[in-house]
Amino acid sequence: MVVEVPRWTNAKMEISTKEPLNPIKQDVKKGKLRFVANVFPHKGYIWNYGAIPQTWEDPGHKDENTGCCGDNDPIDVCEIGSKVCSRGEVIKVKVLGTLALIDEGETDWKVIAINVEDPEADSYNDIEDVRRMKPGYLEATVDWFRRYKVPDGKPENQFAFNGEFKGKDFALDVIKGTHEHWKALITKKADGGEINCTNLTVSDSPFCCSQDCAKATVDAAPPCKAASPIPPEVDKWFYYQKN
Secondary structure, X not given: OEEEEOOOOOEOEEEOOOOOOOOEEXXXXXXXXXXXXXXXXXXXXXXXXXXXXXXXXXXXXXXXXXXXXXXXXXXXXXXXXXXXXXXXXXXXXEEEEEEEEEEOOEEEEEEEEEEOOOOOHHHOOOHHHHHHHOOOHHHHHHHHHHHOOHHHOOOOOEEHHHHOOEEHHHHHHHHHHHHHHHHHHHOOOOOOOOOOOOEOOOOOOXXXXXXXXXXXXXXXXXXXXXXXXXXXXXXXXXXXXXX
């Protein structure tokens, strides 16, 4: 997985699929950098959050399990190991299960996984191991995804399967399906709309570019500036009665 958001941080960082070479950038909403709220008792993201490369949740494909189309992004991962990862870090993970979030009518799978280098990784082989070894973590995960947009004035999110987690085999099938959709995208057999598929590694893709082309793209990017200070309201804790 590619780590977009380290655990316990709030900045809504994500792979920018519409830009060349898909850099990780902070989401902007109404002209402001986006941060997720702290909804009591949670502080920021409660896992290392990121995505599996070479996957795509096709917005033109209705998922047979959820009845909803994909959200037009790579498949998301919640990594539950003990290490707080760094933004942009690429780690190998063991898939344990998945949760089917329905976000504004779109299927948004959340894969539960653990870093293979975690000291306890050998003890985790399926979703029930998470329930046994980390009591309350899966319930907290459902609670987080259900309520994290409420401070922004949006309703609670919904889930397929009544918020039930599916196991490892089910999750692997979902990932394989999104990988097939990605292969169709990268070979122009599916329409990705505004998604920028420029890449250096898929030699049979019409979007494949040279090292020189990629370097020119990076060199043309504006220089990094000093980080903006984090707004004080990001540290606020939100409280409200669960529905």
